Amino acid sequence: MRGWVFTGLKTGIKSTRYPEEEEKRPGVSPGLPIAGGNSLGLVDICPTNALLASNGQVALEYGRCVHCFRCARAAKSAPLDWSSGYEWADLSAKAGETAVEFGQNGFGRSLHVLVVDAGDCGACLSEIAQLNGPYYNMHRLGIFITPTPRFADVLLVVGPVTEHMREPLRKAYAAMPTPKRVVAIGVCALSGGVFVPSFASGSGVADVLPVDVVVPGCPPPPLAVLHGLLVAVGRKPPSRMFVSQRPVEERTPVL
Amino acid sequence: MMRLQDALEQVRRRWPGEMRGEFGSRKDALEYEMESPSAEVPELCGWLFKEAGYNFATLIPEERESGWELRYVFYGDRNQGVLHVLVRQPIDNRTFLSLIGHVHAADWNEREAEDLFGLSFEGHPRLGDFVLHDDHWPEAIAPMQRSVDGRQPLPHQQREGVWQPLLVLDAPGAFAMPIGPIYSGVAESALFLLETTGEDVVRAVPRLFYKYRGIEKIAEGRSVQDALLLAERANGTCAFAHGFAYCRAAEAICGAAVPDRARMLRLLLAELERLRHHAGAIREICESTSLAVATSQASIPEEELLSLSCSFAGHRYLFGLNTIGGLTRDFESAACLDVAAGAADILRRLDKLEEELRYSSSFLDRLEQVGMVSNDDARTFGLVGPIARASGVARDLRRLQPYSGYERMEFAVPCEQEGDGYARLRILFAEARQSLRIIQQAVARLPGGPVCQRNLEMKSGAALGWTEAPRGAAFHWLRVGQDGMVQRCRLASPSLNNWNGFHLAAEGFAFQDFPIIMASFGLSVAENDR
Numbered sequence: 001m002r003g004w005v006f007t008g009l010k011t012g013i014k015s016t017r018y019p020e021e022e023e024k025r026p027g028v029s030p031g032l033p034i035a036g037g038n039s040l041g042l043v044d045i046c047p048t049n050a051l052l053a054s055n056g057q058v059a060l061e062y063g064r065c066v067h068c069f070r071c072a073r074a075a076k077s078a079p080l081d082w083s084s085g086y087e088w089a090d091l092s093a094k095a096g097e098t099a100v101e102f103g104q105n106g107f108g109r110s111l112h113v114l115v116v117d118a119g120d121c122g123a124c125l126s127e128i129a130q131l132n133g134p135y136y137n138m139h140r141l142g143i144f145i146t147p148t149p150r151f152a153d154v155l156l157v158v159g160p161v162t163e164h165m166r167e168p169l170r171k172a173y174a175a176m177p178t179p180k181r182v183v184a185i186g187v188c189a190l191s192g193g194v195f196v197p198s199f200a201s202g203s204g205v206a207d208v209l210p211v212d213v214v215v216p217g218c219p220p221p222p223l224a225v226l227h228g229l230l231v232a233v234g235r236k237p238p239s240r241m242f243v244s245q246r247p248v249e250e251r252t253p254v255l
Numbered sequence: 256m257m258r259l260q261d262a263l264e265q266v267r268r269r270w271p272g273e274m275r276g277e278f279g280s281r282k283d284a285l286e287y288e289m290e291s292p293s294a295e296v297p298e299l300c301g302w303l304f305k306e307a308g309y310n311f312a313t314l315i316p317e318e319r320e321s322g323w324e325l326r327y328v329f330y331g332d333r334n335q336g337v338l339h340v341l342v343r344q345p346i347d348n349r350t351f352l353s354l355i356g357h358v359h360a361a362d363w364n365e366r367e368a369e370d371l372f373g374l375s376f377e378g379h380p381r382l383g384d385f386v387l388h389d390d391h392w393p394e395a396i397a398p399m400q401r402s403v404d405g406r407q408p409l410p411h412q413q414r415e416g417v418w419q420p421l422l423v424l425d426a427p428g429a430f431a432m433p434i435g436p437i438y439s440g441v442a443e444s445a446l447f448l449l450e451t452t453g454e455d456v457v458r459a460v461p462r463l464f465y466k467y468r469g470i471e472k473i474a475e476g477r478s479v480q481d482a483l484l485l486a487e488r489a490n491g492t493c494a495f496a497h498g499f500a501y502c503r504a505a506e507a508i509c510g511a512a513v514p515d516r517a518r519m520l521r522l523l524l525a526e527l528e529r530l531r532h533h534a535g536a537i538r539e540i541c542e543s544t545s546l547a548v549a550t551s552q553a554s555i556p557e558e559e560l561l562s563l564s565c566s567f568a569g570h571r572y573l574f575g576l577n578t579i580g581g582l583t584r585d586f587e588s589a590a591c592l593d594v595a596a597g598a599a600d601i602l603r604r605l606d607k608l609e610e611e612l613r614y615s616s617s618f619l620d621r622l623e624q625v626g627m628v629s630n631d632d633a634r635t636f637g638l639v640g641p642i643a644r645a646s647g648v649a650r651d652l653r654r655l656q657p658y659s660g661y662e663r664m665e666f667a668v669p670c671e672q673e674g675d676g677y678a679r680l681r682i683l684f685a686e687a688r689q690s691l692r693i694i695q696q697a698v699a700r701l702p703g704g705p706v707c708q709r710n711l712e713m714k715s716g717a718a719l720g721w722t723e724a725p726r727g728a729a730f731h732w733l734r735v736g737q738d739g740m741v742q743r744c745r746l747a748s749p750s751l752n753n754w755n756g757f758h759l760a761a762e763g764f765a766f767q768d769f770p771i772i773m774a775s776f777g778l779s780v781a782e783n784d785r
Contacts, residue, residue, distance in 0.1 A: 027566035069584075123494070165466065
């Protein structure tokens with residue numbers, strides 16, 4: 001057993017300096033397309049209607065982009081540029097209904113998170129699991145995964161909320177003490193992603209629970225999830241990039 | 256294993272029916288389709304499975320205009336072909352004979368077909384509550400039938416606490432312990448009912464499909480390109496392998512000639528994914544034994560492979576790379592060399608970790624002789640992938656039914672005999688080494704040229720595509736209609752086969768071994784539920 005101690009020490013510190021400093025290591029984020037330009041032909045090739053034409057410009061609804069890369073690779077007209085950032089978390093589209101405010105913590109110095117899988121493909125969960133590893137190590141920020149809703153401050157939900165998971169998800173939320181926050185992780189949890197319209201799954205967590213913070217991405221990289229958690233407790237400002245560009249009733253159904 | 260020609264000869268003699276050879280337009284595999292009367296199918300399939308040594312792949316039910324078509328797919332060893340046993344029945348005759356007594360591996364496939372298509376399998380002992388939970392959906396619903404619009408919500412009701420498995424344990428103090436569907440840590444949703452009298456798990460009943468997203472149904476009516484997004488997201492951690500299998504099916508339908516460069520790059524990416532998946536599976540095993548330093552040591556290569564994949568291919572889980580006819584982007588040769596060198600570095604870490612784990616007796620105590628699956632059981636239940644290979648079933652589609660150039664690659668198929676948790680761990684390490692070998696060969700032999708066949712025209716038709724996904728054999732059956740839209744997409748995943756045998760490992764061991772057995776199986780719920 002002594003060997004493990006030395007192995008650990010020899011490996012040294014791998015953890016990112018985020019949120020104090022920006023993470024520069026390559027490959028921490030797949031990036032997202034950047035809205036703009038006037039290649040309106042791209043709007044038609046987007047499979048989830050994330051792209052839309054707005055005043056002759058290509059606009060983007062981040063809560064629908066599933067990283068299919070068609071607007072970057074399969075385009076006949078000028079492709080969209082991709083950003084390399086990861087601070088994607090934003091307040092829920094129903095702004096004003098959430099108690100989340102930058103600078104207002106309300107949870108003391110540690111934060112306990114319950115992760116609920118409401119039908120994701122496994123990628124979002126895998127990215128959340130990376131937060132426990134040495135590279136992201138969320139423990140250094142006082143954030144821990146908890147096995148039970150009774151100890152949870154934040155409910156982290158992934159997946160479009162399948163019919164079978166809707167009730168367990170509601171029960172988990174109800175069992176949490178107040179104050180509590182709900183963070184929806186990944187495009188499926190925001191809009192249903194590629195899985196809607198469907199008889200078997202809903203179009204996101206907001207239909208079931210009041211969502212405070214949304215993190216787009218398919219899947220959002222670990223740093224984006226971390227940003228979401230920090231936004232939820234007011235330790236980081238939201239990105240404001242997710243501001244929905246059209247009201248719900250005007251959105252065309254996916255596919 | 257019987258030779259293909261002998262097997263076909265015997266089938267022709269004993270079960271006269273229509274035999275269509277050279278089925279499909281594929282050049283790299285022998286596919287035969289044999290149509291057989293309903294009454295003879297169980298015996299024919301049982302003979303193929305037990306006597307001729309064919310492996311059960313999947314059951315593909317289809318509702319065609321002409322009636323029901325059930326397709327039992329089997330695959331043989333190298334050059335021994337892929338056999339489809341086809342049964343046709345008129346649309347109003349929904350009762351088929353169950354294969355349960357002949358091909359046990361088909362058990363869950365039939366339960367799934369019963370639930371989703373409203374079919375009935377005579378002789379099957381446990382039909383009913385499976386994909387669609389009885390406490391949620393009315394019994395009469397069969398969403399996969401063509402008359403049902405998968406985009407509209409279906410009627411359902413919520414009943415409290417109706418479902419209960421058949422409790423078999425009759426002893427003083429016996430009780431059933433439920434775990435899930437939401438349980439500790441970062442875990443996929445599934446319910447496990449463990450029947451016990453105290454310490455040992457006597458009976459383990461997994462109740463899955465909490466994550467049922469109806470992928471096979473909602474793929475219908477979408478374009479072939481758009482359904483590819485669903486195939487990738489059936490299981491995000493093995494997205495490339497599933498996208499690959501789906502594309503192979505679509506390419507067989509339209510007769511695409513995938514350029515050599517794309518074929519080789521696909522191998523490179525598929526093995527990169529396998530390497531990353533296995534690193535993650537090793538991390539989970541270390542985590543389940545609460546060996547904190549080892550967990551961290553395994554997390555490092557996993558994260559490094561994820562970021563390596565991202566800086567190489569643009570996405571940490573290799574989404575959006577496969578397309579019908581090849582790949583969506585090309586790679587510079589310098590980047591390919593970098594990825595091979597990066598993977599070799601990471602593998603050195605994994606090798607070091609394996610060496611250290613070998614000398615950690617507290618860790619080995621939790622894995623050795625725990626969660627055993629015997630060779631016989633692995634065959635009977637049709638287990639696939641690393642789990643089967645840990646129980647002495649050396650089956651790997653890359654070797655048995657090679658595709659995309661695997662036939663020219665040098666690699667070994669690691670195999671262990673013990674079938675316990677430690678054997679499964681050793682297989683993961685050994686396969687990671689083989690993946691690196693393939694990556695290095697692919698980079699060294701990478702031909703020039705385009706990476707995608709341009710101007711492909713989608714045709715109507717149906718074909719089967721397969722790959723050896725990191726968790727085992729994956730089969731995608733695709734039928735495209737005249738309008739170029741998907742009519743049927745069957746996504747047969749390795750996890751469906753392997754969950755079917757999960758109870759074999761869990762039963763008879765103590766409660767505290769349960770998380771370890773689960774981690775050493777490394778199954779995906781998303782891949783099973785779809």
